[in-house]
Amino acid sequence: xxxxxxxxxxxxxxxxxxxxxxxxxxxxxxxxxxxxxxxxxxxxxxxxxxxxxxxxxxxxxxxxxxxxxxxxxxxxxxxxxxxxxxxxxxxxxxxxxxxxxxxxxxxxxxxxxxxxxxxxxxxxxxxxxxxxxxxxxxxxxxxxxxxxxxxxxxxxxxxxxxxxxxxxxxxxxxxxxxxxxxxxxxxxxxxxxxxxxxxxxxxxxxxxxxxxxxxxxxxxx
Amino acid sequence: xxxxxxxxxxxxxxxxxxxxxxxxxxxxxxxxxxxxxxxxxxxxxxxxxxxxxxxxxxxxxxxxxxxxxxxxxxxxxxxxxxxxxxxxxxxxxxxxxxxxxxxxxxxxxxxxxxxxxxxxxxxxxxxxxxxxxxxxxxxxxxxxxxxxxxxxxxxxxxxxxxxxxxxxxxxxxxxxxxxxxxxxxxxxxxxxxxxxxxxxxxxxxxxxxxxxxxxxxxxxxx
Numbered sequence: 135x136x137x138x139x140x141x142x143x144x145x146x147x148x149x150x151x152x153x154x155x156x157x158x159x160x161x162x163x164x165x166x167x168x169x170x171x172x173x174x175x176x177x178x179x180x181x182x183x184x185x186x187x188x189x190x191x192x193x194x195x196x197x198x199x200x201x202x203x204x205x206x207x208x209x210x211x212x213x214x215x216x217x218x219x220x221x222x223x224x225x226x227x228x229x230x231x232x233x234x235x236x237x238x239x240x241x242x243x244x245x246x247x248x249x250x251x252x253x254x255x256x257x258x259x260x261x262x263x264x265x266x267x268x269x270x271x272x273x274x275x276x277x278x279x280x281x282x283x284x285x286x287x288x289x290x291x292x293x294x295x296x297x298x299x300x301x302x303x304x305x306x307x308x309x310x311x312x313x314x315x316x317x318x319x320x321x322x323x324x325x326x327x328x329x330x331x332x333x334x335x336x337x338x339x340x341x342x343x344x345x346x347x348x349x350x351x352x353x354x355x
Numbered sequence: 356x357x358x359x360x361x362x363x364x365x366x367x368x369x370x371x372x373x374x375x376x377x378x379x380x381x382x383x384x385x386x387x388x389x390x391x392x393x394x395x396x397x398x399x400x401x402x403x404x405x406x407x408x409x410x411x412x413x414x415x416x417x418x419x420x421x422x423x424x425x426x427x428x429x430x431x432x433x434x435x436x437x438x439x440x441x442x443x444x445x446x447x448x449x450x451x452x453x454x455x456x457x458x459x460x461x462x463x464x465x466x467x468x469x470x471x472x473x474x475x476x477x478x479x480x481x482x483x484x485x486x487x488x489x490x491x492x493x494x495x496x497x498x499x500x501x502x503x504x505x506x507x508x509x510x511x512x513x514x515x516x517x518x519x520x521x522x523x524x525x526x527x528x529x530x531x532x533x534x535x536x537x538x539x540x541x542x543x544x545x546x547x548x549x550x551x552x553x554x555x556x557x558x559x560x561x562x563x564x565x566x567x568x569x570x571x572x573x574x575x576x577x
Contacts, residue, residue, distance in 0.1 A: 161403045161404075161422075161424075161440075162403065162422055162424075162425075162426035163419055163422065163426055164419050164420045164422055165420070187440075188481075191426060211481070211482055211483050211484065212481040212482070212483045213479040213480050213481055214472070214478060214479045214480075214481050215479075216426075221479035222478065222479050225479065231479075231480065233480050233481075233482055235482055235483075235484065235485075235486040235487050236402060236440070236444065236482070236483050236484035236487060237402075237440075237443075237444030237447055237448050237484060237486075237487030237491075238486075238487065239440075240439075240440035240441040240443070240444050241441060241444065241448075243441070244441040255448065255490075256448075256490040256491075257448060257486045257487045257490050257491070258486050259490070259520075259521060260467070260518050260520070260521035261486060261517060261518045261519060261520070262517045262518075263482070263486070303437075304420045305405075305418070305420045305421040305431070305437055306401075306403050306404050306405055306420060306421055306422055306437060307420040308404050308437055308438070308439050309403050309404050309439065309440055310439070310440045311439070312439035312440075312441075313439050313440050313441040340439070
C-alpha cells in the first residue's frame with residue numbers, strides 16, 4: 135500500500151544533510167512550510183542553500199534558519215526581509231546571495247522537474263544578471279540561457295493532501311509551492327488537512343502525488 | 356500644480372482599455388486600480404498567482420492566504436483564478452499581458468528602464484518580477500515623479516543605474532507630463548497647466564519631441 139503520510143515533521147526532515155539545497159515554497163507572508171523549516175532548524179542542519187522567492191516575512195521558519203546562521207546561500211528574487219535588517223546583517227556575516235528574476239526562478243525550477251536542462255529567455259538581457267551567461271539571438275532578439283535549478287529537497291505547503299501525495303492549495307498560498315513540488319528531487323509537503331484517498335476531486339488536484347515523497351500534517355491548535 | 360500620485364494613477368488608468376489584462380507593480384502603480392473608469396472591465400494580474408484581483412480586504416481577520424504581490428490582503432473578483440508561479444510567469448513572459456505599470460529610478464531616451472534595488476545598494480537587493488514584466492508585457496507604462504529626490508531628471512540620455520530591461524518602456528506618466536518613447540525618441544503628449552515645453556526641455560537632459568496631439572494634462576478636480 136502506498137502511504138506517504140508521516141506523523142512527525144522531525145522524521146520527514148531527518149534525511150536532510152548539511153549542505154543540502156532546499157526549495158522553499160511561499161511568497162511574501164503566505165504558503166511557507168513553517169513546521170518543516172522549524173523541524174530542520176531544531177535538527178541543527180547547517181550550510182544550507184535555500185531557494186525561495188523571498189525570506190519569509192513572518193518570524194518563523196526561514197527566518198530562524200537565516201538568523202541562526204544555518205544558511206550559506208540564499209537564492210531568491212527579492213532578498214529583503216521587510217521591516218528588518220536580517221539579510222543586510224547576514225550578508226555582513228558571509229551569507230551568499232544569488233538574485234534571480236522571479237519568472238526565471240520559477241522556470242528554472244519547472245525545467246528541472248520537466249527534465250529539461252535549461253531555457254533561453256529575454257528576461258534580464260542587458261542587465262547585470264546577464265553577465266557571464268550564454269547569449270543567443272532568436273528571430274533577431276537576444277536571449278540568455280538559464281540553467282535548470284537542481285535541488286535536493288523541496289518543502290511545500292498545501293491545504294489538503296491524501297496518502298498518495300495528491301495536493302490542493304489555498305488561494306495565493308499556491309504560489310511557488312506547486313512548481314517546487316514538481317521541481318524538487320525529494321518533495322515533502324506540509325498539509326493543513328489530510329483527507330481520505332478519493333476525497334479530492336480528481337479534476338481539481340493541482341499537484342498529482344507522483345511529485346510528492348512525503349506528507350506531514352500541520353499540528354492542529 | 357504638479358500632479359500627486361493619485362492623480363498620476365488616474366492618468367495612467369485612462370490609457371488602459373476595456374478588456375485589458377494588466378499587471379500593476381508594487382508601490383505607486385497599485386493605485387491605478389482605484390481609478391479605472393466604471394465602464395471598463397480591466398482584469399488585474401498579480402504575479403504571485405491570481406487573475407481578477409479585487410479591492411483590498413476590509414474585514415478582519417484578514418485572509419493572509421489571499422494577497423497581492425505587495426503582500427496586501429486583497430479579494431478575488433467573480434471570474435478570477437489562482438495558479439502557480441510558473442504559469443503566472445508564462446502569462447508574463449509569453450506576451451499575454453496587455454499592460455504592466457512599473458515604477459522607475461531612470462528611463463533612458465531609448466526606452467531602457469532602471470527600477471531595481473541593487474547588490475551595491477544600502478538595502479538588500481530585490482528585483483522580483485520586474486525584469487520579466489519589462490520584456491513580457493505588450494506595453495510597459497512607467498509611473499514616476501519627473502525628478503528624483505536629489506532634483507535630477509529621471510529621464511536620461513543613458514541609464515547610469517543598472518538596467519531592469521532594454522528598450523522596453525512604451526510610455527511615461529509623471530507629475531508634469533505624459534511622454535511616449537517612439538523609435539528612440541521622447542515625445543511629449545501632455546503637459547500640466549503652467550508649464551511650457553520650453554521650461555520642461557530646460558530641465559531635461561534629452562531632446563524632447565512634441566506630439567502633434569499635444570494637449571493639456573488635467574486631472575479631475577478633487
